[in-house]
Amino acid sequence: NKMAGLDIYYAGDPPYFASKLGWWRPFSPRFIRQQNLESMIFAPGNAVQIIALSEKQAALYRDFWRTEESRIHVVGPTLDPRRCRPELQAGDRNEIRDRFELPREAVIALSIANKLKVKGLDRAVKALQPFPGIHWLVAGFRKGSEEEIRLRGLIAKSGMSDRVTLLGIQEDIPAIVVASDFMLHAARLENTGTVILEALANGLPVIASDACGYAKYVEASGAGLVVANRDDPQIWRQAVQKAGDPAVRAQWHRAALAYGASNPLTGGLEAACDLIESLRRNRRVG
Structure with a gap:
């Protein structure tokens, strides 16, 4: 082009x-x-x-x-209005979790990506490994693709297979956002990061790397953390540990909803x- x-x-x-x-x-x-x-x-x-x-x-x-x-x-940015449905927060989240066969009681970290290395999914594996109470939900990889097979290998090697759900390509992004507790977007290279906006607009806290063009909206909203774009498992684990605190997540959640309501991001x-x-x-x- x-x-x-x-x-x-x-x-x-x-x-x-x-x-x-x-x-x-x-x-x-x-x-x-x-x-x-x-x-x-x-x-x-x-x-x-x-x-x-x-x-x-x-x-x-x-x-x-x-x-x-x-x-x-x-x-x-231009956020597709169809991806902005904060009203789903008022519904039954357990019903959505049941639909995607997700554990009702677990803390769920969401990643939406289609490239393992570029989008930092290997970083996410290392970051989440020490936290058995966090279930990882991944959307965006085509079922049976080479990238998904490689990701499954990393997950198995880390011993996390029993607490990871790979949904494949999904259209109902607002639903999986509402089913989750925070987004983990550890990209090494991200021109913008529209998934960050989709999360914030639907009240989902975000942990993102500072490589993302739209990471500035995480900082502006106060609805999560922006982490240095480094292959250092410890800094990502510290961020995940903070997101594991229900009080912190609740504060980030309120900030995301408030920011999405006052900033149309379109x-x-x-x-x-x-x-x-x-x-x-x-x-x-x-």
Whole structure:
């Protein structure tokens, strides 16, 4: 989706160098080709106007390519209204847990992801391992996929198989959010992190890495913790231990509901469309 001759580029992904883990990547022909395409957009001196989805993403591009500040336009988030259903909190949570065959009495940590390493699921395994009273609910992996098989292997090796539920790909995100007690999103690389917004809007506390573009909303809401983007099991275990305290979770829950009610977390797409139209008019006038 990167090419020469563009007027506007909607940056839905992080920089290519950041998204490809592994020391050997810079030597691959594909990496070199993608870097060349990216340079046609982001390198200084180009005229392409760039729409970024978070300040974190914009900073990555600026730091690597030295892109001019005036060419990068950051728009806010767009939360699908269908994923925002805080009224479910007033219903019977046990009914939802029964539907997904989840233990009624356990503290449930939720992770929504489809890439094991990038989204930090290996970090989550190590973080949750010492807490037998916490059940881990994972959604987003296609059943039988290579990534799910690898995750199952990590779970089995950690001795957690009896307290993990892998739901596969789910559409009813509000329901599994309401069934959970906190979200654990330990991503190594996350352009935005829409799942963070979906959690907050439905009253679910969040533990997220500071790699996430939308981690700032966790801090702004006071509804969880933002953890350093490091492969240090201890810092993640400390965060999980804090989330295990019912009084702390209750405080975070109230903060999430209050923040979601006063901050609609929408309008990003409309802002992007307005920007595109404005740039088009200015180009026509010029």
